[in-house]
Amino acid sequence: MSETPRIVVTVAATADATWRALRDKDVIGQWHGWDTADLDAEIDAIYFTGVTEDAETRTLVAHGGDRFQVHETEGGARVTLTRAPLSGDPNWDAYYDQITEGWTTFLHQLRFTLERRPTARRRTVFRNDNASAVERLGLDSLTGPPGSRYRATLAGERVEGEVWFRTERQLGLTVDSWGEGLLVVEGIGADPTAVLSTYDLDGAAFDALDTRWAAWWSESEAEPR
Template structure:
């Protein structure tokens, strides 16, 4: 893989460079946007951001996770975040997860942007769902978001998501992912991903990550239970972990 072939992910955040840098280097801030609620989240954060890392605080550059490289640059009043993936082959145990890690970074950088722009400092609670797509309906039409997915970022939408009427705005769209804000989740964020079965992944993959804010225990439990039932009947879990949802051990 040449330098030009390495995937590059760019996100512009409406926050100063120093603020974005702190969100990348302070563990209490990283927990607000990286990954999802999981007993292993703190260990994952430590592994990725604070073991075998290379940082240049003055230049606002950070190398993590076997060669992924993050650069922060001023962009008007905001910050352009550029993440360039490590080449394949640097760490063979990670190569089987390469494309999944690229998709994970796409999700996480959008969650970083959401944290800084919409929910700075607010504690989140997440619902994470993953499953297979072989024989399953396409995810966006099933959620009633196929029409919303063609709208530009920032445009308003209304939909019925897994039995709940919601409204919000389009947050981002990439080759395999789509994100919207959801007012009913305390101004939360939904990120979904869907890939058809391939020779490498004959079961296909689907993912939904719900970030919620300010829901009480009953409301959160109802949301998690309703989405779990809706999801499980359409995108069943595989016999083993889906690549990308469980990182190799350090």
């Protein structure tokens, strides 16, 4: 049997704090996914229903078979997610790669939560289904490695921050003006999604951000490809 995908993220936090981020519903809600009416139910289904947990070894087999392991490392903790094998159900397996990319996004959001905003409450904006979005965002011009500073105009807003991570299909950027927030764009090259995590924005500022991205995304979708 061929190996299933593994996602590894190193976090500058203790192994205990990192394990708690996988077992405390309130903490999970600050990094898993994005704000939806069903987020609490989704968290309960994935992390607390039909799971296998070993707190001593900090191992969690989530609903569906994906395995999380947290190990101490020098200066922090390493989170390894090993994907479950393909199920054999073509209707479910059609989403396998998409789910792997989703886990990549979420684990980097977990790292951001623990390292940068461990006690803050996030509010999110989510956009998807727009194959031209990455090109219009101009992210291809951001070539710096993780940890480097950048400046860019995103959806009409001049922003700056740090390159948080990059993979073949994803780019994560911190955004200073979102309190410090995080933007993750996934699907580089096809059908991108964007998750904007914001902190400490008042209602007017958050609503303005949400409205600006909604208008920009709709305009981008309407443009000829």
